[in-house]
Amino acid sequence: MKTISGVLLILTLGTAPAWAVLGEYESSVSLDQKYMRGEDLVITAQGYRLHQITSPNGAVVTEFVSPEGKVFGVSWRAAFMPNMDQLLGSYITPVQQAAQAQTRRRGGPFIVRTNDFVFVSGGHMRAFHGSAYVPSLLPKSVSAEVVR
Amino acid sequence: MTPKNSGHAASMVRLLSVLSMLTVLAGCGGGGGGGAGTTPPVSNPTPSITSLSPASAPVGAAAQTLTITGTGFISSSTVTFNGTAQTATYVSSTQLTIQLTASDQATAGSFGVVVTNPSPGGGASNSVDFKVGGVNNTISLGVNLGPTNDYVNGLFASVEVCEPGSTTNCATVPDVLVDTGSTGLRLLSGAVSGITLPPVTDSSGNDVQECIQFISMAYIWGPVVQADIHLAGESASAASIHIISESPQYPAPASCVPTSSAQDFNSLSALGANGILGVANFAQDCGSGCAAASNGYPYYFSCPNGNCQITSVPTTSTNGQVWNPVALFPQDNNGVLIALPSVAAGGAPTASGSLIFGIGTETNNALGTAQAYAVTDQAYFTTTYSGTQYSGSFVDSGSNAYYFLDSATLGNLDCADNTGWYCPNSPLSFTVTNTGTNGTTGSVTFSIENADSLFNTGYAAFNDLGGDSGTSTATDYFDFGVPFFFGRNVFVGIGGQTVTGVSNAPYGFWAF
Numbered sequence: 109m110k111t112i113s114g115v116l117l118i119l120t121l122g123t124a125p126a127w128a129v130l131g132e133y134e135s136s137v138s139l140d141q142k143y144m145r146g147e148d149l150v151i152t153a154q155g156y157r158l159h160q161i162t163s164p165n166g167a168v169v170t171e172f173v174s175p176e177g178k179v180f181g182v183s184w185r186a187a188f189m190p191n192m193d194q195l196l197g198s199y200i201t202p203v204q205q206a207a208q209a210q211t212r213r214r215g216g217p218f219i220v221r222t223n224d225f226v227f228v229s230g231g232h233m234r235a236f237h238g239s240a241y242v243p244s245l246l247p248k249s250v251s252a253e254v255v256r
Numbered sequence: 257m258t259p260k261n262s263g264h265a266a267s268m269v270r271l272l273s274v275l276s277m278l279t280v281l282a283g284c285g286g287g288g289g290g291g292a293g294t295t296p297p298v299s300n301p302t303p304s305i306t307s308l309s310p311a312s313a314p315v316g317a318a319a320q321t322l323t324i325t326g327t328g329f330i331s332s333s334t335v336t337f338n339g340t341a342q343t344a345t346y347v348s349s350t351q352l353t354i355q356l357t358a359s360d361q362a363t364a365g366s367f368g369v370v371v372t373n374p375s376p377g378g379g380a381s382n383s384v385d386f387k388v389g390g391v392n393n394t395i396s397l398g399v400n401l402g403p404t405n406d407y408v409n410g411l412f413a414s415v416e417v418c419e420p421g422s423t424t425n426c427a428t429v430p431d432v433l434v435d436t437g438s439t440g441l442r443l444l445s446g447a448v449s450g451i452t453l454p455p456v457t458d459s460s461g462n463d464v465q466e467c468i469q470f471i472s473m474a475y476i477w478g479p480v481v482q483a484d485i486h487l488a489g490e491s492a493s494a495a496s497i498h499i500i501s502e503s504p505q506y507p508a509p510a511s512c513v514p515t516s517s518a519q520d521f522n523s524l525s526a527l528g529a530n531g532i533l534g535v536a537n538f539a540q541d542c543g544s545g546c547a548a549a550s551n552g553y554p555y556y557f558s559c560p561n562g563n564c565q566i567t568s569v570p571t572t573s574t575n576g577q578v579w580n581p582v583a584l585f586p587q588d589n590n591g592v593l594i595a596l597p598s599v600a601a602g603g604a605p606t607a608s609g610s611l612i613f614g615i616g617t618e619t620n621n622a623l624g625t626a627q628a629y630a631v632t633d634q635a636y637f638t639t640t641y642s643g644t645q646y647s648g649s650f651v652d653s654g655s656n657a658y659y660f661l662d663s664a665t666l667g668n669l670d671c672a673d674n675t676g677w678y679c680p681n682s683p684l685s686f687t688v689t690n691t692g693t694n695g696t697t698g699s700v701t702f703s704i705e706n707a708d709s710l711f712n713t714g715y716a717a718f719n720d721l722g723g724d725s726g727t728s729t730a731t732d733y734f735d736f737g738v739p740f741f742f743g744r745n746v747f748v749g750i751g752g753q754t755v756t757g758v759s760n761a762p763y764g765f766w767a768f
Contacts, residue, residue, distance in 0.1 A: 145552075165551040187545055188554050189469045189514040196515075204517050207473045212408050212711065213676050214528065215437065215652060216659035216735055217725045218472040228726040229471045230733065232437040232650060234538060235634035236471060256732065 130196050131242055134177045140169060143194060155250045156180070169195065172255055174247040181241035181255030187234050196240060199225050226252070299377030301328035305384045308369060312387035314587025315617035316754070317361040324352045324369060326381065332374050337386070338367035362756070364389030364618045389618045392489030393588045397596065399607040399717040399738070403431045407528045408711070409656035409718055409738035413611055415441065415533055416486040417448060420494040425451050431530045434611055435654030436594070436748050438534035439541040440578035441485060442468070442498040444523070445478060447530045453481035456496050456575050458567045462558035466498050466578065467512030474519045474526070476500045477508040480556070485581045490613050492584035496576060500531065509564040512554040532654070535592050537635040537751050537764030539583040540571050547571055583750050588614025590753035591764070593621045594653060598743030599719040601683065601703070603710050607717040607742070615747050616756045623757055626747055626768050629692030630761035637766065639734040640689045648733035649690065651746060651766050655737030658702060659725040677707035678722040688734060694760040702740065717742070744768050
């Protein structure tokens with residue numbers, strides 16, 4: 109079940125400056141795996157597949173891929189935050205905007221919802237987790253609830 | 257003791273002791289001789305206690321020797337502790353010792369010590385109390401709008417920190433947020449600018465810096481230093497604390513910043529408080545993951561030549577990681593109790609309560625009827641609502657509302673004015689069941705009111721405030737924030753510590 113696409117990894121490192129993942133093609137997952145120095149477990153599910161990248165330090169990032177090969181969701185669970193620029197790619201912009209615009213919510217989960225992007229960051233110190241997905245990229249008959 | 261220092265009474269005691277020994281000798285050798293009837297009866301002295309050493313002990317202290325100092329002690333003196341006879345060891349006419357067991361010191365209270373000499377003469381001494389516990393373990397809590405005048409359901413306390421070993425070079429810092437969702441004391445640099453706190457250093461001798469991430473994508477950053485922390489009568493000596501640097505010496509490293517344009521909360525206006533007092537279930541803020549830099553946990557850094565890299569910081573309490581200060585107290589160190597009054601529907605302008613240190617260690621922090629819900633190694637327990645289990649639930653005084661489920665799941669509770677909050681037309685009641693890893697289970701009922709209406713009051717304390725926690729039912733937790741604390745005694749048990757009456761909670765517990 110473990111697959112590592114070494115050739116693809118080298119090519120991507122050599123040519124693509126962007127670390128974008130969410131909304132990008134599956135090949136970008138390899139970059140995350142490299143970045144996290146993790147084991148990539150590929151699991152095929154009904155209507156989609158996922159890469160579960162587990163780092164030696166216990167951080168787990170899961171990337172959800174549609175049959176068309178696009179990453180429609182990501183989730184994370186770790187003692188610290190993963191690099192969100194890398195995980196979210198261009199979708200980091202609405203997250204940054206929402207972070208500036210929070211009103212009265214303090215210390216609770218951080219949520220961003222736009223027309224075509226949903227982001228949740230939760231947990232507490234030593235145990236962070238969260239997920240993000242792009243509704244328009246969800247495969248047919250796959251619920252957003254799988255992204256967790 | 258030299259004769260010069262002995263008072264008349266002591267000389268008299270010594271004389272009586274000698275006489276008493278003679279009496280014993282006479283008894284041994286008397287053998288029915290006729291002299292007994294003609295010897296005047298020798299009276300034993302009446303003992304008197306002047307002091308005990310130690311005079312007190314923390315609850316749960318280890319077995320130790322109690323030295324009783326006074327006058328009139330004889331080899332046949334007996335001692336009672338809290339009314340129970342103890343085996344006394346005669347040292348001198350002015351000193352006896354007894355052995356206190358751990359169970360003698362297991363509960364708080366004042367326990368009388370009495371020395372009794374047998375007849376003839378003799379009698380009981382005065383009673384002197386040995387105190388178990390009794391430290392002032394309570395600081396007051398205020399729920400108010402805070403120093404930025406805009407904080408809703410913020411739980412604030414005042415904290416004193418001193419230069420290690422000093423009782424004069426100290427800073428009292430008001431408006432520190434009390435947070436059961438984080439671990440350790442973190443203070444804005446401006447709040448402690450008048451004192452000099454020595455740095456915590458790594459094994460290479462470099463000053464340690466710390467970066468703490470917030471789930472809102474913000475972070476705080478600055479040096480780790482040593483300070484004596486004073487909270488009421490409790491103290492943590494040379495504890496590692498985190499200074500939130502309002503003008504950082506180095507920029508925060510990229511590996512800790514959640515996104516390249518993340519906000520720092522290194523200011524009063526952003527933080528809404530002068531600091532954070534983290535009293536979660538963890539003893540240290542990071543734990544073993546940060547003891548080896550190779551793990552890559554972006555908490556602790558050192559910056560030789562301005563180049564900040566992750567560094568190893570041990571879990572030790574001296575020159576190590578930032579600890580929950582409570583775990584460093586010599587007593588009352590197994591957790592805290594947060595006691596806040598009820599707040600009526602519609603809210604209250606402010607509220608006030610207590611942060612009490614220790615659980616079951618003093619007369620004011622007994623668990624009572626509270627049930628202990630043991631947590632996972634990530635400090636989570638399970639909440640069941642409407643047949644679905646949410647296994648990542650937690651209680652968090654640093655969260656200012658109940659955060660759970662989402663508006664769509666609950667039938668569109670979106671507010672007209674305040675994004676992310678719940679605005680039912682009339683109060684909605686929720687009943688959930690919580691389950692600890694130790695199998696404890698119990699239900700909680702809470703109510704949610706219209707957040708737009710609540711906020712329009714301008715009040716600071718709201719019992720019925722709720723907000724969205726996520727995308728759908730796929731969200732996996734209930735966050736029981738400050739409203740949950742109103743009208744309850746909520747205990748936070750620290751993992752690895754002992755609390756009488758609580759078992760199977762290796763990572764700590766919540767009790768309520």
